[in-house]
Amino acid sequence: MDDTSTSPLITVAELRRALGSDHPPTLLDVRYKQGGAPGAAEFAAGHLPSAHFVDLDRDLAAPPGSAGRHPLPDLDAFGAAMRRVGVSAGRTVVLYDDWVSAAASRAWWLLRWAGHTDVRVLDGGLSAWRAAGLPLTDHQPGPENGDFKPVAGHLPTLDAAGTAAFTGLLLDARAGERYRGEVEPFDPAAGHIPGAxxxxxxxNVGPDGRFLPAEQLAERFRSLGVGEGETAVYCGSGVTAAHQLLAMAVAGFEGTLYPGSWSEWCADPSRPVATGA
Known part of the structure; x- marks a missing residue:
């Protein structure tokens, strides 16, 4: 893709130009909503031209269990899924969804963790494309033959024991009421990891679903203590925490993901739980 930007985000205008270039990116639709309509059905009803659908539960996670609701996927299965939708090592990948880029961020983080070096997220996702008056299609693309071979470990992660021993800044990316333990719609215990x-x-986003400007995000994260040492992030199941890491990357910061997140942590009743602010 002929684009010299180093941002992990891509605008609608940039994507439109890239799709019309001699070297278009691989475009992946990662629509997913907890409790919402199935992403595959919405994809079939209309998606960006040339996009392939990626299923978060099937392609971007292993089955739920003791490691959480969205454990990291089996590497061979992940590689096969990515090759099937055309992901290749030397070709830019652009991701989008209709969930303020949360599911797209999971794919962004996973691909980079597995060694792909050129991955972007469409800022504003499907809503931004529609707002620009650009067309959708219901054409279902056939399988492709990408060459991407994932190799784990290109980005840092923590397991539950490592999170318990972590001495840096631990960010909880969930809504405040879940962090405080006032509600817990998905997991067996309410609250947060002590010290988070x-x-x-x-x-991280404005009312239109686009990420806040980099300077504003940087100010937000500095006010939380990001940049003063190591930072790790968790959420409910390792999805919206990837969104946090994407926002941090936009702002010029790095961080570590705890993939198991709260769903793994609270599954073991011996692990401590904090509530309140």
Whole structure:
């Protein structure tokens, strides 16, 4: 893709130009909503031209269990799924969804963790494309033959024991009411990991679903203590925490993901739980 930007985000205008170039990116639709309509059905009803659908539960996670609701996927299965939708090592990948880029961020983080070096997220996702008056299609693309071979470990992660021993800044990306333990709609216990600081993912974006400007995001994260040492992030199941890491990357910061997140942590009743602010 002929684009020299180093941002992990791509605008609608940039994507439109790239899709019309001699070297278009691989475009992946990662629509997913907890409790919402199935992403595959919505994809079939209309999606960006040339996009392939990626299923978060099937392609971007292993089955739920003791490691959480969205454990990291089996590497061979992940590689096969990515090759099937055309992901290749030397070709830019652009991701989008209709969930303020949360599911797209999971794919962004996974591909980079597995060694792909050129991955972007469409800022504003499907809504931004529609707002620009650009067309959708219901054409279902056939399988492709990408060459991407994932190799784990290109980005840092923590397991539950490592999170318990972590001495840096630990950010909880969930909504405040879940962090405080007032409600818990998905997991068996309410509250947060002791010592974690609440930093809700949804505060990374504006009302239009686009990420806040880099300077504003940087100010937000510095106010939380990001940049003063190591930072790790968790959420409910390792999805919106990837969104937090994407926002941090936009702002010029790095961080570590705890993939198991709260769903793994609270599954073991011997692990401590904190409530309140």
């Amino acid at each position: 600081v609440n930093a809700p993912t949804m505060e």
